Amino acid sequence: MLIFEQSRAGRRSAAQAPAGGHGVAAIPARDLRLTPPLLPQVSELDAVRHYTRLSQRNFSIDTHFYPLGSCTMKYNPRGANAAAMLPQFLSRHPAAPDNTGQGFLACLFELQEMLKDITGMAAVSLAPMAGAQGEFAGIAMIRAYHDARRDAARTEILVPDAAHGTNPASAIMCGYRVREVATDDDGNVDVAALAAAVGPQTAGLMLTNPSTLGVFERHIVDIERIVHGAGGLLYYDGANLNAILGKAKPGDMGFDAIHINLHKTFSTPHGGGGPGAGPVGVSERLRQYLPLPVVAQDNAEYRLLAEQDCPLSIGRLAAHLGNAGVLLRAYAYARMLGDTGMRRVADFAALNANYLMAELRKAGFELAYPQRRASHEFIVTLQRLKERTGVTAMDFAKRLLDKGFHAPTTYFPLLVPECLLIEPTETESKQTLDAFVAAMKTILDEARATPELVKSAPHELPLRRLDEVRAARQLDLAWQPAGAADQIR
Amino acid sequence: MAFIPHTDADIREMLAAIGVADIASLFDEIPRQLRNDALTQVPPPESEMAVLRLMRERAERDGSFLNFIGAGAYEHHIPAAVWQIATRGEFYSAYTPYQAEASQGTLQTLYEYQTMMASLTGLAISNASLYDGASALAEAVLMAVRLHKGARRVLLPQSLHPRWRSVVKTMVHNQGIELVAVDFDQQTGQTALAGLPADTDGFAALVIPQPNFFGVLEPVDELTDWAHERGMLVIAAPNPTALAVLRPPGQWGRDGADIAAGEGQPLGIPLAGGGPYLGFMTCRAGHVRQMPGRIVGRTLDAAGQPGYTLTLQAREQHIRRSKATSNICTNQGLAATAAAIHMALLGPEGLAQVARSSHANALRLREAFAGIAGVSLPFSGSIFHEFVIQVQTPVAPMLQALQAEGILGGYSLVDDYKAPRQSLLVCATETKTAADIERYAETLTRIVDRGVRPVTSAIKPT
Structure with missing residues (x-):
């Protein structure tokens, strides 16, 4: 539910309103606003609960592994x-x-x-x-x-x-x-x-x-x-x-x-x-x-x-x-980090990337550049899987969300078809990487046995796959109460 | 090793799985002559405790002051809940919401932010943020030129923040866009209608700040209609707090402004030495495809449930590359999240109360100054929460004398404007009490009385 739908005329967080200043006498009437802006009228508890609950509808580094290539989603120290x-x-x-x-x-x-x-x-x-x-x-x-x-x-x-x-x-x-x-x-x-x-x-x-x-x-x-x-x-x-x-x-x-x-x-x-x-x-x-x-x-x-x-x-x-x-x-x-910590960043970013690359290859994934070392990231291509099963990189990414992992970067770089660009960063442990490999392997098996399951993912999140085409064709970029359309240009 | 979890056993097993003897082997594709691990300017590692102690000592040495500077960055109370929620790990450490199903929290919050900003400015569409007010205005100028097609000149009033003018110039001049200044009226402090050019051929847009840099309300209706009658677009640059009580850009003149762009910092973002702030931009519905930056839309999922996703991405660099509306990628998502929470906590009445209280405090301060000999008010135009004072002695030593008493007295206009001479921009928001205002006026009176000798004593934080 949107915060606006929780709004009740006359409700407010009184503790957040400053004292004094009841008029705007020194501002000419012609400059004054006639109708108040469409901000929610809620209590402080309403707002705190609403945005706390919304936060829980996010993946984040603090809650999930983010093997997102080119984005370096390492731990953000508190x-x-x-x-x-x-x-x-x-x-x-x-x-x-x-x-x-x-x-x-x-x-x-x-x-x-x-x-x-x-x-x-x-x-x-x-x-x-x-x-x-x-x-x-x-x-x-x-x-x-x-x-x-x-x-x-x-x-x-x-x-x-x-x-x-x-x-x-x-x-x-x-x-x-x-x-x-x-x-x-x-x-x-x-x-x-x-x-x-x-x-x-x-x-x-x-x-x-x-x-x-x-x-x-x-x-x-x-x-x-x-x-x-x-x-x-x-x-x-x-x-x-x-x-x-x-x-x-x-x-x-x-x-x-x-x-x-x-x-x-x-x-x-x-x-x-x-x-x-x-x-x-x-x-x-x-x-x-x-x-x-x-x-x-x-x-x-x-x-x-x-x-x-x-x-x-x-x-x-x-x-x-x-x-x-x-x-x-x-x-x-x-x-x-200091000087010694700084040098270890690249060491362990490279160790994690090359390990993950080696393990995924063993698990049956095709690498875009198998003849090369991984830097801190590498590319898996699902082109052949798509040809055989119809499962795309996008489907694979969405199924990973079901398994509790954020998806890798998909469809970038543009050169490699059906690509997953994977960057584990240095702050992830071997155990997290192993769990990720296991999830990738499970999805690979699913794609071969029950491709529809992967193609219709996600299944385990609060929402199913969102219709991006509809979002772009039937633009809804701001909520409006019934009958308010003529107020906004 | 800070933030690196590997045990010796992990490292051994991982190297074996890769099939290399050591970590150094993983870098064997870097040409030997380019390998360089010298770091002479990076000190040895420190614990969190030591780094926090160092930075706390530095922060405490800087101290804090009774602040009357505004000039584009405004001190407002921020409800405690705003940043406690915004820095929850789920918001703070989340990535850009490209995977919509895993990002509904950020996406719905940004959709709510867009709704609030659109309504506050009286325009139909908001994006999900740009960097800061000045760069958002630069993007608005580029957008107006794209929309106008053909015309490449834009009118930029002198009453606009001097730094904003300078940022706009940096960001647009390489594309052959010409910025033309418009003078202000020395009596009112408003953009002078008489200063607008007679020949408006080749002009794509007029920028209108509200209030302007001097804190003065502009004749927005006349300016908007003047520009529209000449086929130009109108770009509003409003203060969002002021919009709780002022007529929004979408209702300026007969047809309303076309684009609004400005600084969202007053909506729950701390001063923080200059950033991160929040560039906002809103526009008419018909202009959305030329808008830069990310936009969130509401849609349905495969089961028909409503949800949110980034949309119209074909405008953006990751899809359109050299044909994109802007190069912007990372924006100020967390600041927009905080602004949404801030506006929800205040509501329409709370935000209006902040605006009214700030306005009242500015009037009170102006009144207190009126009694000080040698302090005058050069502009007659109506103000919001900021105004210009002129003094008979040089501004710089006067500000130093105030600083020595723990007061940041305002923003000197001496470097940016030739006239009015020896003038100072002063702001009072809802954060100032009657005692604060009295203290400023009383201190200034004393300083003016003793003839403002330059002060060399140490800074005294409060």
Whole structure:
């Protein structure tokens, strides 16, 4: 039941209404609202019970294993949340002077320094509020670089066909055209195709490494030479940084700009779709274009750099300081891991992924790249199963929900038909992985014996499979009481 | 090993199953010359206790102040239940609800959020959030240009938050969209109708803040009708608290605004040094296919039960790639969840009471300032909960003197506006008591009386 359907005229949470201010005499009548907004009229208990019950209709990391490829759904430490929710941090106004927030800024500055070191970049800005905004910032900096050199011929960004959808979309937002580069049979960028694609029109290449196919890009040295040789710059999509944390650095690979998804590698919560944070790092030649603000340390005092300090910056991406609370969580996590913990992240992410890959192969699943090591993730393809039984990757995913596991990423990357992109992360135990393998094997048996059971999943959740086609055709995007349609445009 | 559960026995068995001798072998596809495990700027690991102690000490050293700064981020009471529920693991650690059947809690909450935001702004459709107010406005500008087809100029009033103008510029200028400023009336503080361009060829939209950055209510009906008569779209940028008592954008002028975009932080999101906040966007029904960001729809399951799912995903980057309406992927889902809980706890009357109480406190503060020699009110326009004061001495040392007394006195307009000179934006919400207001006025009186010498003493937190 919706909260609106529990509403009763005149009911309210009186404890939440402030005293005083009974009129709005100083506001002209013509500016006043005539009908109240459609907010529920419920008691505090009604609201608390409603949203607590709704929360129980979710899968989450705290309740379920989430082998969701490309999303790095590792445990979100509660201690990091407690640190970010310290009362003085929560009550800090974003426009309060820097000298009232030296402790707060110290955390952000130290995070900035750690991210520089981890990625091997020359400078970092914490401003972008998500990975996609980091991509936007990175490509905007690449454009600022070419523009400053009056190199107006560079109008094209190259993107591998396996890339995240955000890559081409970000390039378009920066005014570029997008050209796709093919992938070879081993899951690497097709180097010959890349060499043929670059030229004086190339502004840059966006690359995820390890790639979205779950393998390390073995031709990275050649790719760097080809793109830089043509005068283009290299952008690193940090979605899979967890796989190489403390093992290798994008800066050493020759990347000029990168973003880091703190809600992946640095374990800040996904929150049902955000907020995330997507700090950007740059090589020396892009330093002056970093988005604002950047935290600086002068004479042991921290301050936020602004336009007058960085006249060539691409500008601001947020009204204030980006997703500061997410940054504090990432800082607390990084301090708990420390240098030794940081190196073990990639070790155990890779151990879990390669173990799960080996066990699923033994259980009869077909791997997309059996000849390769898994990075921190790998791909199973159900193409042959679909041909034989009609069971699709989507059906398989829904049946996994019945077994108490969140589904892997399905139908991405687009290159591999009927794919499941599986990323266990380092925080899951062998016992959880074994239980997942057992569930996968059971479903495989079901798909062969009783395919209808899998095709009509889920069966054990509060709802059966939802009709997405109906949702898109008969749009119902906001609840309306009977007879209220004419009130809203 | 922090958060890694493996025992030595697990590791041995797993390596055997993979068929490698050690973990290092799993990285043998990385070219040797690129392997680098040096971490010189990452300190050794610390326990949760040690990290919490370090951060608590830093937070306590920062202290807290009696705050009268608004300027786009507003201090409101947040019911205790809001974040206790929002940080339940089931909301906090859930992924984007792509698997609808396993995400009904988040999806229904976002559907309720969309309903509340649509009604609050008087428009038909809301998305499930964008990043913050400034970037949401930038997305609204891009959306208006897509809808208008052809025209690539957008009118951005000077009475809009200067940082928002700067974010919009960063996000749209590479697409060849031209932003044209509109002056404000120096008497009223409102966008000047006389400042609107005579030749409106090539303009796709007009942005109208309500209230504007100076806290002043804009002539929204005249501005809306002016833009519509010239074939432009109207993008409203309203404060959501104010909309509990102010006429919503969907009812501005004869036809209503086309899009509303702004900052949802006042709806239960803590100030938190600047984020994470909540960008909201609503629009007319007919514009939904050009809307950026995730949208939740109600549908039926295979057994005919109502349920919720992400919908119209063909607009989004993971489906449409380079043809998407935006590159946005991750949004501010948890902040939208908190906002829904916040609005449910307040209800229409509670939110209106917050708005009225904030308005009354701002008027009370303005009245208290009226008696201070050397403090004047440059603008005559009606205000909501924020207003500009002008002082005869430099603003910066005055703010420092207030800070030394534990008061954050407001947002200096000196860097952003040439006129009015030496002015300051001051805000009072429902969180301020009569004693707080009196303390500010009394302290300011003392500072003005003694001629505002720059203060060098240490900061005194309250």
